[in-house]
Amino acid sequence: MKIIFWIIFIITGLSGLMTVLTKDLFRSAIYLGITLLGSGLLYLFLGYDFIGWTQILVYVGGIVLLMIFTIMLARESVMRPLIITIRNPFISGLFALLLFLLLMLVAKPLILVPKGLDKDYTFLPSIIFKSKYVLSFEVLSVLLLIAFIGAILIARKD
Amino acid sequence: MELKSLFFLSIFLFSLGLYGVLSRRNAMGILIALELIFNSANLNFGIFSKIHANPSGVMTILFGIGITAAEIVLGFAIVILLFRLRKTSNADEVHILRG
Amino acid sequence: MDLGLLAFIAWWAPFFSFLIIGVFIRKYGKLSAALSIIAISISLISSIVILLNIRALENPVLKDIVWLPFGTKKGLAGPESIFFGLFLDNLSAIMLFIVALVAFAVQVYSIGYMGEETPPSLGRYYAYHSLFAFSMIGLTFSKSILQMFVFWELVGVCSYLLIGFYYYKPEAARAALKAFWITKLGDVGFITGILILYFKFGNLDIFKLINDPAILKSAGGVASVILMLIFCGAIGKSAQFPLHIWLPDVMEGPTPVSALIHAATMVAAGVYMVSRLFPVFREFPDVMWIITILGAFTAFLAATMALVQEDIKRVLAYSTISQLGYMMAALGAGSLVAGFFHLFTHAYFKALLFLGAGAAIHAVHSNSIWDMGGLFKKAPITAITFGIATLALAGIPPFAGFFSKEEILVATYSYANKIPFYLLLITVFLTAFYMGRAYTVAFFGNPRSENAKHAHDPDLSMKFSLVLLAIFSVFAGFYAGKISHLLEYLTAHEAIEHHGGLNLTVLSLSFALIGLLSSYYIYARAPQVADNTRERFSFVYTMLQRRYYIDDLFEWIYRRIILGLSAFAGWWDRHIVDGLVNWVIYTTARLGRSLRVIQTGIVQDYLFYIALGSIVLLVLILRGF
Numbered sequence: 001m002k003i004i005f006w007i008i009f010i011i012t013g014l015s016g017l018m019t020v021l022t023k024d025l026f027r028s029a030i031y032l033g034i035t036l037l038g039s040g041l042l043y044l045f046l047g048y049d050f051i052g053w054t055q056i057l058v059y060v061g062g063i064v065l066l067m068i069f070t071i072m073l074a075r076e077s078v079m080r081p082l083i084i085t086i087r088n089p090f091i092s093g094l095f096a097l098l099l100f101l102l103l104m105l106v107a108k109p110l111i112l113v114p115k116g117l118d119k120d121y122t123f124l125p126s127i128i129f130k131s132k133y134v135l136s137f138e139v140l141s142v143l144l145l146i147a148f149i150g151a152i153l154i155a156r157k158d
Numbered sequence: 159m160e161l162k163s164l165f166f167l168s169i170f171l172f173s174l175g176l177y178g179v180l181s182r183r184n185a186m187g188i189l190i191a192l193e194l195i196f197n198s199a200n201l202n203f204g205i206f207s208k209i210h211a212n213p214s215g216v217m218t219i220l221f222g223i224g225i226t227a228a229e230i231v232l233g234f235a236i237v238i239l240l241f242r243l244r245k246t247s248n249a250d251e252v253h254i255l256r257g
Numbered sequence: 258m259d260l261g262l263l264a265f266i267a268w269w270a271p272f273f274s275f276l277i278i279g280v281f282i283r284k285y286g287k288l289s290a291a292l293s294i295i296a297i298s299i300s301l302i303s304s305i306v307i308l309l310n311i312r313a314l315e316n317p318v319l320k321d322i323v324w325l326p327f328g329t330k331k332g333l334a335g336p337e338s339i340f341f342g343l344f345l346d347n348l349s350a351i352m353l354f355i356v357a358l359v360a361f362a363v364q365v366y367s368i369g370y371m372g373e374e375t376p377p378s379l380g381r382y383y384a385y386h387s388l389f390a391f392s393m394i395g396l397t398f399s400k401s402i403l404q405m406f407v408f409w410e411l412v413g414v415c416s417y418l419l420i421g422f423y424y425y426k427p428e429a430a431r432a433a434l435k436a437f438w439i440t441k442l443g444d445v446g447f448i449t450g451i452l453i454l455y456f457k458f459g460n461l462d463i464f465k466l467i468n469d470p471a472i473l474k475s476a477g478g479v480a481s482v483i484l485m486l487i488f489c490g491a492i493g494k495s496a497q498f499p500l501h502i503w504l505p506d507v508m509e510g511p512t513p514v515s516a517l518i519h520a521a522t523m524v525a526a527g528v529y530m531v532s533r534l535f536p537v538f539r540e541f542p543d544v545m546w547i548i549t550i551l552g553a554f555t556a557f558l559a560a561t562m563a564l565v566q567e568d569i570k571r572v573l574a575y576s577t578i579s580q581l582g583y584m585m586a587a588l589g590a591g592s593l594v595a596g597f598f599h600l601f602t603h604a605y606f607k608a609l610l611f612l613g614a615g616a617a618i619h620a621v622h623s624n625s626i627w628d629m630g631g632l633f634k635k636a637p638i639t640a641i642t643f644g645i646a647t648l649a650l651a652g653i654p655p656f657a658g659f660f661s662k663e664e665i666l667v668a669t670y671s672y673a674n675k676i677p678f679y680l681l682l683i684t685v686f687l688t689a690f691y692m693g694r695a696y697t698v699a700f701f702g703n704p705r706s707e708n709a710k711h712a713h714d715p716d717l718s719m720k721f722s723l724v725l726l727a728i729f730s731v732f733a734g735f736y737a738g739k740i741s742h743l744l745e746y747l748t749a750h751e752a753i754e755h756h757g758g759l760n761l762t763v764l765s766l767s768f769a770l771i772g773l774l775s776s777y778y779i780y781a782r783a784p785q786v787a788d789n790t791r792e793r794f795s796f797v798y799t800m801l802q803r804r805y806y807i808d809d810l811f812e813w814i815y816r817r818i819i820l821g822l823s824a825f826a827g828w829w830d831r832h833i834v835d836g837l838v839n840w841v842i843y844t845t846a847r848l849g850r851s852l853r854v855i856q857t858g859i860v861q862d863y864l865f866y867i868a869l870g871s872i873v874l875l876v877l878i879l880r881g882f
Contacts, residue, residue: 005160009167016171016194020178025187032190035171039197042164043219046204051219055200058223063193063230070234071186074241084187087250087861092180095868100173102875107169111162112209133217140224147228151235157242176868180861188861253858 012038025082033064172198185237185249196226261318264345267303268394270296275387286379293383294364301357307350317346321400337459342400347743352397355604359521360390366722367513389415393522401461416523420510432506439503443493450486467536474540484544495527495581498555502808508570512615519577520608528584528600535593545589552585553677560687565801568624569614572695592668593748594741602657602733606649609726613643620712626698630705635712640700642727647696649730651689652769660734689772697780
């Protein structure tokens with residue numbers, strides 16, 4: 001189990017790195033998909049089964065697919081890949097590095113020994129529908145609906 | 159041990175996403191990098207929910223996924239509109255709000 | 258009969274006339290005139306009825322509503338409240354009659370005099386007249402001093418509007434403004450006095466004040482100051498020295514307006530106010546002394562200035578100032594009856610003089626007496642009525658002025674200090690002289706201009722007013738005893754001691770006769786005497802012509818000091834205050850220009866700032882704040 005965890009861990013990290021380093025937009029999206037897939041699998045290791053599968057379904061199945069379609073639509077020709085150009089790479093890199101280090105330093109004391117490792121989140125839907133979160137969940141669905149309608153309105157050709 | 163390494167991964171992904179958002183010129187590239195940041199945030203919620211044995215974090219991941227989906231859909235719609243109007247998808251070529 | 262209701266009708270009828278004219282029928286001149294005259298007739302008839310029933314006024318009619326409630330407890334206004342209401346007693350009843358009669362005569366006269374105005378202009382004229390009558394009657398009936406002040410200012414506004422009636426004439430606009438501002442100068446004192454009075458004694462009710470002057474008396478010096486300040490208002494309104502300079506300029510307005518202002522409304526307000534508060538003033542000999550000497554001095558000063566005027570209306574204007582001085586001197590000398598009686602008689606013959614002068618001007622189309630001449634034959638009614646008024650003003654029996662002037666001289670003669678008396682006695686001669694001069698030049702001899710040859714009597718409405726006022730000028734004098742009797746309750750057995758009695762009468766009469774005859778002799782028979790005198794005493798002549806340089810002094814103060822201060826204030830405002838503001842603006846703009854550089858409009862640059870902010874925050878967290 002541990003070996004599988006570490007393999008997924010490393011793949012997720014590396015594909016994340018490739019997502020930002022690659023020059024081809026299409027490939028970037030594919031790498032993103034792999035990263036999200038890896039994260040979703042990692043949720044399973046934490047015991048968040050429902051979350052993990054949701055992540056894989058919504059993100060990898062839905063959003064990344066949407067991105068790929070869009071990128072294909074925005075391409076001038078099928079043959080030429082969309083190249084991502086870079087501005088201010090050094091300053092951006094410096095900022096990213098600084099934040100990375102600072103966040104590590106700041107969060108170090110926050111990582112405690114978990115109290116609830118034995119808690120079971122397998123049946124999350126039942127928790128959702130029995131608890132105070134049910135209303136928020138409904139609101140979220142309305143938000144999504146509005147967002148989709150808005151997206152159609154914005155992007156359609158008139 | 160697991161949690162610590164996952165936390166490292168989350169921060170690593172966040173920094174990568176930040177780098178991507180700051181340095182990329184293409185708007186779609188920026189949105190992709192933004193997804194990395196969201197993902198790392200969700201991961202973080204999961205970790206801390208575990209540490210504090212609090213289901214709110216898990217719930218927030220769920221909401222986060224939903225909201226991210228909405229955001230990405232709208233973001234890409236805007237990019238398509240931008241591409242159609244300006245014949246470009248580079249974010250730094252659109253600066254009509256310059257002071 | 259309810260006299261209070263009647264007084265109320267007399268008071269508010271002109272106001273409704275003003276409202277209706279102003280709002281609805283201003284465009285129809287004749288209709289406005291008719292309405293205004295009907296309204297003032299109602300007031301006149303009411304006042305006559307009140308006078309006929311004056312026995313019922315042994316106890317004054319008091320009606321009021323709370324105007325400014327102070328110290329309210331359980332829904333009841335406290336004793337410090339200020340009331341708005343009606344105060345009808347013998348004094349205000351007589352005053353109402355004077356105002357209503359003169360306003361009526363003037364309004365009727367105006368039909369003929371203002372006949373050539375366009376209808377809207379005529380409507381405006383009558384609207385002002387109605388408002389004027391309303392304000393003056395309101396002042397007459399005022400229950401509290403604050404209410405009196407409100408109507409006092411309304412009277413000032415109305416006179417401003419009427420003097421500036423020909424607003425397109427720059428002199429008229431200037432004169433209106435001058436009248437307004439100079440009287441305001443006195444009003445500043447008036448309102449200050451009212452405020453001190455209120456805060457010191459918590460009482461502005463006239464009825465209470467005059468019935469219990471002892472309260473003020475016990476306060477001593479403060480009360481003297483208060484009364485002196487209140488009297489300042491009368492100085493401005495009744496054109497006493499040194500604020501008399503506005504009155505001669507009033508002639509820039511239409512002549513009937515001059516008649517109204519000079520006789521019964523504007524300038525009478527000051528005298529009436531002092532009469533109204535007379536029981537209070539009487540308790541303060543120091544204030545009374547100032548009033549006397551100021552009045553006598555004004556009377557003398559104005560009479561000398563009237564000697565050299567060529568404009569017939571200016572002669573009359575200075576004579577008004579002079580006569581007001583008489584009234585003030587009489588009041589100051591402690592004789593309410595003499596002062597108020599002179600106001601009573603003076604109102605008729607001065608209104609008559611102005612209306613007669615208006616008729617003469619109407620006939621000759623010139624204001625200068627040297628353009629008239631010979632009008633006696635051409636316009637007999639004008640000449641006769643004007644002559645009656647002249648004799649009344651000069652103080653020749655049996656005309657009205659003789660009796661009132663007589664009383665004033667008696668009053669001042671019995672006064673401790675004799676200077677006012679001598680000043681007034683000389684003024685009797687001067688008055689007779691300048692009136693004789695004006696009359697002789699304007700009405701006797703040969704016509705001095707082309708227009709004067711074709712002069713004629715005015716039309717019916719003007720003649721009616723002239724005759725009406727002439728009747729009163731003849732007979733008003735016989736009411737001396739009656740008025741003295743009616744005002745007894747205010748004078749508290751004022752002892753009119755007839756010191757000198759007959760001798761005094763003979764003395765003043767001979768002064769008046771000498772004045773009249775000598776002026777007739779000089780200007781009708783021997784005009785070279787006048788020329789010689791003028792040449793020999795040219796500096797005096799110039800000084801009188803320049804009105805003792807008082808106008809020049811005011812102008813100098815205005816030009817040098819007030820305008821200088823204004824210029825400095827303007828400079829300060831433009832350079833210091835504005836400069837500060839401009840500096841702030843400039844700095845802000847420059848700061849904005851230098852800061853706008855960071856607003857590139859590129860999304861990622863803003864993200865940089867966000868990242869930077871996060872870094873700073875994290876560093877702060879690390880350092881434990």
